[in-house]
Amino acid sequence: MARPVRMKGAIERAALELFVERGVDGTSIREIASRAGVTEGALYRHHKSKDDLVRALFFENYHLFAAMIKRVRAAHDGVEDLLPALVEAFFGLYDEDHYVFEFIMLVQHALLDEVKTDEANPVELVSRIVREAIRKRQVPKQDANLTTALLVGLVIQPAVGVRYGRVKRPLVRHAPFVSRACLELLQLGKS
Amino acid sequence: MARPVRMKGAIERAALELFVERGVDGTSIREIASRAGVTEGALYRHHKSKDDLVRALFFENYHLFAAMIKRVRAAHDGVEDLLPALVEAFFGLYDEDHYVFEFIMLVQHALLDEVKTDEANPVELVSRIVREAIRKRQVPKQDANLTTALLVGLVIQPAVGVRYGRVKRPLVRHAPFVSRACLELLQLGKS
Amino acid sequence: MARPVRMKGAIERAALELFVERGVDGTSIREIASRAGVTEGALYRHHKSKDDLVRALFFENYHLFAAMIKRVRAAHDGVEDLLPALVEAFFGLYDEDHYVFEFIMLVQHALLDEVKTDEANPVELVSRIVREAIRKRQVPKQDANLTTALLVGLVIQPAVGVRYGRVKRPLVRHAPFVSRACLELLQLGKS
């Protein structure tokens, strides 16, 4: 009847994948349990509601993400160095486990308020890099917020392209080109 | 620009807004009826199911969208001319009614199969423009799929930025800069 | 499939009876629906949760109760007159619909906070009668709170006795005796 084996990991992985594949609302607790190989109740030992599961999954992965970002930042100096390193890091993460990447993209809107100006917030991070580059005269004056949005678009959309089969895997192979596009963009005001 | 979108009535408008605000699965018929100021039953006089409502909403707007795009294409020749015109058209649509724009983005994945190679499909449209420009030697040879993704990113992400308060309204005011970024990107292979 | 007939009354009556018979926690939505002859969902058209149903049932009946009390109070003057009238009114209510009476007794503890010193609160009412009688020297000085508790005990416990088959129905037939007991109690300090 009872089968006390540690299933927390399996539950969370199943949830992560299903949320990405079918959306959060499109995934039932029953489906998560079923894919994890447990009964529905098992889920509630680890998370007190479906919503709680979503949040836990988000913050857990978000923090790993943030840690990676911090590491990259600490190891590189100046936009020309840092941006390519970040692009490669993002793309590497996507290639390694696109579910994690996509899940963060998927639910960030709903949870964004709680993370708004957190320096682990990737958008915020890019924004800081841009502002710092402007301040240090590494790039011409420009609307930092708009540039940030454009840079984010350059990084995220190839991942979306891979997902929908338009862009070839692995994503890292496109890192050099995307990095160049990013750097060119930053210099756009020059001419 | 003429209003590109017409809404049959309060029900459709309420549904559109709620779908954007909370997602399709996250919105109940009751909520739609309530916001529209009608009862649940009344909704079924106009649409035979929720799914039908979603599809009707999508195709109705998608066709107006497509018509707009055709108009723009007919009036412009060559990437250098066409791309800025399209960017302005997209941004204009967003400024005029961001719900429509976001709704199309939101459900296109689910319904795109049925319009896959339709030239009103924004991604497909961009892809064709890129391939044609390459064919006509207007731009250097490059991975058309990747470039398409990047161009899409440059257009969509500023809209996302506006939504989350990072980029200033109206979006059209950023059209010239974004257009330049797009054109530069297309020439990136040159050097 | 659907059968839109007004079932609100049936649902509330079924709930009232079951709550009295098996306790609130001991009664499931399914049982209520089943006794009312509807499906479980029907309940949620009228009350947004089980808890809400309990509260609605309580306040609805509590107000009828309160109205009755006010009527009796308005029609009688002085303890000697009022107390017997109230006892008879209580007992009459019990005989007429013991479910209502018992339900109020059953859940009042949980909801008492919201009704604490409301003058429709039967205990509060008795308390006021006692204090007024003392003030007007109709009865000797005494601990009004204790006397109130004792009077309440004299009225409630016969009803409990009826419920458990110890005291014979109808309860009204015992009203004269109980009233005498109440009045004697009030005079107890005299000697």
Added chain:
Amino acid sequence: MARPVRMKGAIERAALELFVERGVDGTSIREIASRAGVTEGALYRHHKSKDDLVRALFFENYHLFAAMIKRVRAAHDGVEDLLPALVEAFFGLYDEDHYVFEFIMLVQHALLDEVKTDEANPVELVSRIVREAIRKRQVPKQDANLTTALLVGLVIQPAVGVRYGRVKRPLVRHAPFVSRACLELLQLGKS
């Protein structure tokens, strides 16, 4: 008075309190374990089911209760003597540990079948005293069942009053007055 109640341990105490505070059905095994500072599994080492825990708690306390009553009965003769002693015993028990008193009141209806005519059954006890007093002509002829209910009301309701903050603690201080009320009640038929 000697502590009339012994609790095997933390689990039983936690259960007793929670059952009184939230009702038996309203209390989960998890809550009991949590308040007792043990895990759910540990609970099943001592009691084979929740129902078993309730019964154990009831009978354990009920027997101590019964023993106390027997002691009181053995030491007193005649209503005039016995009733005041019992009132004081009840009130003393309440003051010492109102949880025990209330728990017995709470579950007796569900479990009383099994101790129906047991003389530790408080209602049955009072009933016997009344009938014996009538038989011995210590009090006038009267409806023993009704009188029993009224006496029970006189004893129980002050305890309820204390619980809801209407009557002042300790309850014993009211014992003389309540006893007099009980004895007067018994003589009510005289006049």
Added chain:
DNA sequence: AATGAATGAGATTTCATTCAT
């Protein structure tokens, strides 16, 4: 045509109990 009550299927959640560790 409109209304809003009810259906019925399924979703989420709770919980007494069991059992591998």
Added chain:
DNA sequence: AATGAATGAAATCTCATTCAT
């Protein structure tokens, strides 16, 4: 013996849809 994860059954609740009025 203790722990706490998992079971399985049942409870509460949701919601697209139907239909009597």
